Amino acid sequence: MDDDDIRTVSKPTVNDIARVAGVSLATVDRVLNTRPGVRRVTIDRVNSAIAQLGYVRDTAAANLARRRLYRLLFLLPSNRNEFVIALEQAIAEQGAKLIHQRTTLERRSVPPFDSRAICDTLDDLDPEEVDGVAVFGPETPSVRDAVKRARAKGIAVVALVSDLPSSDRDHFVGIDNVAAGRTAAQLMGRFVRDAGRILVITGSRLARDHLERRNGFDAVIGADYPNLDVVASIEGRDDPELIQELLPDVFEAYPDICGIYSSAAGNPGLIRFIEETSRERDLVVIAHELTPGSRLALSSGVFDAIISQDTGHIVRSATRLLKATADQVPFDSTQERIRIDIYLRENMPLSPIPHAEELP
Amino acid sequence: MDDDDIRTVSKPTVNDIARVAGVSLATVDRVLNTRPGVRRVTIDRVNSAIAQLGYVRDTAAANLARRRLYRLLFLLPSNRNEFVIALEQAIAEQGAKLIHQRTTLERRSVPPFDSRAICDTLDDLDPEEVDGVAVFGPETPSVRDAVKRARAKGIAVVALVSDLPSSDRDHFVGIDNVAAGRTAAQLMGRFVRDAGRILVITGSRLARDHLERRNGFDAVIGADYPNLDVVASIEGRDDPELIQELLPDVFEAYPDICGIYSSAAGNPGLIRFIEETSRERDLVVIAHELTPGSRLALSSGVFDAIISQDTGHIVRSATRLLKATADQVPFDSTQERIRIDIYLRENMPLSPIPHAEELP
DNA sequence: TTGAAAGCGATACCAG
DNA sequence: CTGGTATCGCTTTCAA
8 A cells, every 4th residue: 555655656567566466577468468378366356456556558668578560551542643642642751750660651552443453452461461551442342341351350441531431441531521522512602603503523433532522512502502503513533634625515515604613633634724714714613632733723713722631641640540459549539530621822831741851 | 791781670779889889888878868978989989880770769768768757838828718728628638648658748827918927937947847838828028038048948848829939939839820810811702792891800919829810811801802891900808798898889880891800719709799689690700719619600600610720739739849849859840730720610520629539 | 988787667488 | 377587779877
């Protein structure tokens, strides 16, 4: 009892537990890590000592002793659009920092919407070699099952950017895309001055995130803005060239388009089209993802607003969640919520990707 | 040389340095931590071994051995508005988590705008007892000098929410308030449908953040929205009662007010006024800080948009920056940039302060 | 000016 | 089943 009082200044350690429970360090460790070979009574004795002392494991010390390495894998589509590139950069940057914290980030690309490649990659993963994987891919039945198998092998899995809800992934790291679509619609409704038609550019039917955005957008425009009419969307397949090619016909068919919601990738094509043809038009354009290209468009007035998600935050969050899942420890949910960022020209960060790492 | 090659699998340690430099661990440590009592030649030998091996210190192991505790202090105004309360909650929550990471967060309140109290607190700080302090206060000459003295004593100082630029504080943790004001103005200009007057509610002339917002707001309205006219602002002193009291006269004098920019605290008074009197009016209202009260106002349509800064992020960022400064190690500037958040009804987080800490 | 050795808090191997 | 002990990477006396 006196001992306990004396100890209250600093936090209890395994040694304290051993002393209070009257067992050795090794036994305490066995109980702490639920390893076999301890009698029920002993387990109880140790556990009550733990409870009595209010012990909390020092993760840093544990990882040091364990020489624990976290090997995490990011599985991305091999798209070359700016968003995916930003994500890759964020992974590379975080990876360079985390190497000093016993964590390695590996990145692997598979062809877009190639469920098969995703499944094969996941199935080939050896739990001895990989602790967790972040998957940015389409929600297909085969992917869903492959995620389940990976988790069954003991590999932590988070869905990145686009959710895989029915796969039992451990977490989803990204924005609520229905809400993002609703946000875009609200801005559109506010920004457009008169009645007219709105064009939505989508990506692929296979991408859950694009679908959700579209649904959210339509719901709000339909409910709150009777003056606006959403015309049948064009499917741009995230391809700038295709988008630039399709747009003239659309504007021919609907000359009264007063707003464009670019809900997927392929913005460069949209930007080129507007710069070449629609300068004079009073067109409200809302797009997704703050990238070098979309920043310029926002600065120059080609875009009116950008809905975005912070790629740095996404990578850091995925990393923390994969580690926490692997270690089965709690995490800070407030820190892991990815915001639906709204950027106007006025609140853009000065530099999208400040590479500088400075000394205080 | 062979040794080095063999070692490339894992990262170099102090032992490797000692071996390569042909000195003892103790000497390596002395050089690493720039402690006295080492000959020039020896220092050089160790340093070149460090460079050769590309050594990076394992902070976790160092802190373990050092039994390093970070004692950080947050100095806040004793205002009871929701923003300060949210900040206090974030400090309490982070503090509870960080206690397991050798970091204690202490919070101290001083009367608002009481430079003297801030100076006294800073001057009383013992560098043996406090590693860093985050100051949320007015930028007065005396505060500036007290910050300088604190830093001279070896205490890390960051300015919180409102910058103290001429004080040589180590960092500023908060948003660019000029840009925040500009953002509010752009939204206002976009949201207001017709010509009219805009009322700005400010806080105090002593608060740098409020002044900056006001300047940014006026600049954009003046330049981009000739149809809008900003009437002389009212100084609400962050006081809901005062604001509620002042508003009727203002609307009497200017019945054509079509927008309100609440650039400081005291929103509850504004909300009550609008709910009681201006329901019928077509009033665009933009306020600062997402709090329980402002969330409700946004949901109900009393507010049209909220400019905000994430209190959780602010506290985490201040903590990381104070630690990094105290240890003189680099930090990740992309992670520390506090965003100018724009919230509409559609992109509000579901719960402003999710207290839940869940298991994966 | 330098080195040997004892920890920090936790883990893991090898005996018994 | 349980305990002793070396070790992780780094810091810190205490001697020499």
